[in-house]
Amino acid sequence: MADFQEESIGLDHYGNDDFEAGLAEGKPLKRVEDLLLNMGPQHPSTHGVLRIVLDLEGETIVKATPHLGYLHRGVEKLAENSTYTQIIPLTDRLDYTCSMTNNYAFVRAVEKLLQIEIPERAEYIRTIVAEMQRLAGHLFWLGTQALDIGAMTVFFYTFREREVLLDLFELLCGARLTMSYYRVGGVDRELTQEIIDRLYKFLETFPDKVTEYNTLLETNRIWIGRTRDVALITAEDAVSFGLTGPPLRGSGVNYDVRKAEPYGVYDKLDWEVPLGKNCDTYDRYWIRIEEMRQSASIIKQCLDRLPSGPIITDLPQIAYPPRDKIQTDMESLIHHFMIATQGFKVPEGEIYCGTEVPKGELGFYILSQGGNRPYRLRIRPPSFIHMGAFDHMAKGYMIADIVTIFGTYDIVMGECDR
Amino acid sequence: MNPSALKIKEVHPDAVLSEKTAFGELTVEIDKAKIFEICQFVRDEPSLHFDMITDICSVDFPNETPRFEVIYQLYSVEKNHRVRLKARVSEEDCAIDSVVGVWKGANFLEREVYDMMGIRFNHHPDLRRILMPEDYDEGYPLRKDFPVEGRGWRDNFENLSED
Numbered sequence: 213m214a215d216f217q218e219e220s221i222g223l224d225h226y227g228n229d230d231f232e233a234g235l236a237e238g239k240p241l242k243r244v245e246d247l248l249l250n251m252g253p254q255h256p257s258t259h260g261v262l263r264i265v266l267d268l269e270g271e272t273i274v275k276a277t278p279h280l281g282y283l284h285r286g287v288e289k290l291a292e293n294s295t296y297t298q299i300i301p302l303t304d305r306l307d308y309t310c311s312m313t314n315n316y317a318f319v320r321a322v323e324k325l326l327q328i329e330i331p332e333r334a335e336y337i338r339t340i341v342a343e344m345q346r347l348a349g350h351l352f353w354l355g356t357q358a359l360d361i362g363a364m365t366v367f368f369y370t371f372r373e374r375e376v377l378l379d380l381f382e383l384l385c386g387a388r389l390t391m392s393y394y395r396v397g398g399v400d401r402e403l404t405q406e407i408i409d410r411l412y413k414f415l416e417t418f419p420d421k422v423t424e425y426n427t428l429l430e431t432n433r434i435w436i437g438r439t440r441d442v443a444l445i446t447a448e449d450a451v452s453f454g455l456t457g458p459p460l461r462g463s464g465v466n467y468d469v470r471k472a473e474p475y476g477v478y479d480k481l482d483w484e485v486p487l488g489k490n491c492d493t494y495d496r497y498w499i500r501i502e503e504m505r506q507s508a509s510i511i512k513q514c515l516d517r518l519p520s521g522p523i524i525t526d527l528p529q530i531a532y533p534p535r536d537k538i539q540t541d542m543e544s545l546i547h548h549f550m551i552a553t554q555g556f557k558v559p560e561g562e563i564y565c566g567t568e569v570p571k572g573e574l575g576f577y578i579l580s581q582g583g584n585r586p587y588r589l590r591i592r593p594p595s596f597i598h599m600g601a602f603d604h605m606a607k608g609y610m611i612a613d614i615v616t617i618f619g620t621y622d623i624v625m626g627e628c629d630r
Numbered sequence: 631m632n633p634s635a636l637k638i639k640e641v642h643p644d645a646v647l648s649e650k651t652a653f654g655e656l657t658v659e660i661d662k663a664k665i666f667e668i669c670q671f672v673r674d675e676p677s678l679h680f681d682m683i684t685d686i687c688s689v690d691f692p693n694e695t696p697r698f699e700v701i702y703q704l705y706s707v708e709k710n711h712r713v714r715l716k717a718r719v720s721e722e723d724c725a726i727d728s729v730v731g732v733w734k735g736a737n738f739l740e741r742e743v744y745d746m747m748g749i750r751f752n753h754h755p756d757l758r759r760i761l762m763p764e765d766y767d768e769g770y771p772l773r774k775d776f777p778v779e780g781r782g783w784r785d786n787f788e789n790l791s792e793d
Contacts, residue, residue, distance in 0.1 A: 280760055280761055281759075281760060281761035281762060281763070284761040284762065286771060286780075288746075288772060289771055289772060289776075289778060290778065292778075293778050324653060325653070327653070449734065451681050451682050451707055452681065452682075452683075452733050452734045452735060453733075453734050453735040454682055454683045454684060454685075454733065454735030454739075455735075465707055466707075467682075467707050472710050473710075561652055561653060562652070562653075562655075562657070562714075563653045563655060564655065564684070564685070564703050564712070564714065566684070573684070575684060575685060575703070577685065577687060577701070577703065579689055587689070588687075588689045588690075590685065590687040590701075592684060592685040592703070596738065596742075597735055597738065597739070599738065600734075600735050600737055600738035600739070601734070601735070604734070629761055630761075
């Protein structure tokens with residue numbers, strides 16, 4: 213594949229001048245011209261608004277130039293003018309299919325700067341919810357990727373399970389998509405017994421459901437034909453491009469933030485990082501399937517060990533007072549008002565904090581000058597960095613493969629453009 | 631002193647301006663002119679081996695000189711350690727050497743820094759705006775003197791609240 217460009221496609225290749233010259237010499241000639249094809253910004257497979265300009269030689273891609281920014285809302289600029297609590301809803305709108313993990317990544321960064329301890333129960337709940345979100349994210353990916361490639365059934369199957377998870381999120385925090393459930397210092401609401409029971413029930417059948425998706429795709433000739441050896445990238449290139457998450461692990465590089473720099477309660481649990489070896493889309497598919505099994509196991513282990521206790525830190529300068537006190541006690545009401553209107557102060561300093569989200573490593577770099585707003589907040593979006601490798605990974609493939617190559621990153625433009 | 635910082639300082643003593651460890655993270659400030667050299671060194675030196683570019687971003691300090699700061703977050707997959715390199719860029723000579731030759735992923739990240747902060751990268755293969763439209767001429771949005779609401783038609787009207 214890689215040395216495609218050096219080879220001609222079997223026809224005599226002439227530029228315009230050569231063509232005229234060839235005519236004068238009386239040679240039999242075929243003229244080959246490169247075709248410039250615009251794809252997007254509105255295209256169902258781009259999962260957002262993305263425009264790609266493709267240089268084609270016949271049906272083969274010679275160069276793919278992504279034009280980003282159609283969904284740019286200036287989140288980083290907005291964040292500089294918002295208090296830390298006000299930024300949590302902004303992070304929902306990055307990768308809007310996995311808002312829980314975005315919230316988690318952001319609050320972890322602020323907590324690192326504040327250097328505060330999180331209650332144990334809160335850590336467990338955070339891990340459970342982040343893994344539920346990973347399941348929902350991977351289910352979303354599997355359904356849409358299969359749909360883009362042409363298998364419609366998988367979409368209905370995966371969205372059936374995703375629906376159960378979204379119902380649980382709704383029960384947990386009242387929202388299904390933009391959740392804003394995490395808070396600096398803990399979480400917003402209690403994981404009730406009803407949710408725990410329903411989650412147990414869900415986990416009983418979920419591994420069988422994953423097997424069910426797998427039977428639809430694993431040995432499906434069309435699926436294999438369209439994902440095997442498509443979007444190849446070597447381990448060395450993947451690291452150099454800064455890929456993270458399943459695209460990196462598909463190339464056999466063992467890097468998962470949850471293992472490399474453990475947070476939450478991941479280091480107390482028994483789970484594995486699946487690694488691919490063929491560097492192609494099929495291996496990334498397999499990794500996501502395997503990660504779903506691992507996530508289900510992580511949730512189950514967390515539920516079994518879930519300790520009791522508070523769900524948010526009791527530091528009065530950061531957390532709201534309890535609800536019943538706000539309604540009965542004047543001091544608490546004032547306290548609540550102060551935090552809600554002015555936010556809390558964060559000490560001077562700068563940190564980078566990466567978190568493993570379904571798409572890869574979502575990092576936050578926060579530079580604080582001691583106020584209630586960040587001086588600079590930089591989001592390291594995995595989708596944006598994956599798009600940097602797009603041209604490299606699309607070269608030499610057929611035009612029909614382009615939707616597979618989009619899908620291989622699990623790209624979401626809200627996060628890419630911010 | 632952190633072993634990574636020690637190693638950089640040992641081989642390139644005049645390139646390291648300062649180094650500090652805070653919140654368990656190492657930050658090394660590098661002379662702007664030496665940035666490509668240092669990046670290549672930290673990637674290739676076996677005891678450092680920073681083979682992954684995590685992020686490139688920039689910060690604007692309008693009241694300081696030099697005004698801008700370009701920040702490189704690096705990670706080593708093999709060693710599992712991180713470093714943050716920094717280089718100051720002045721407003722008058724608003725350019726720094728590109729590190730695309732060291733890490734391929736730097737291409738889009740540097741384009742974003744150029745787009746948002748207006749810092750040019752010498753020898754960058756394709757330095758164009760990336761998130762804003764290519765013909766956008768209202769400035770660089772992440773600079774501190776750029777209004778949050780943006781510039782544009784609003785500036786043509788008087789602000790009633792100021793009277």
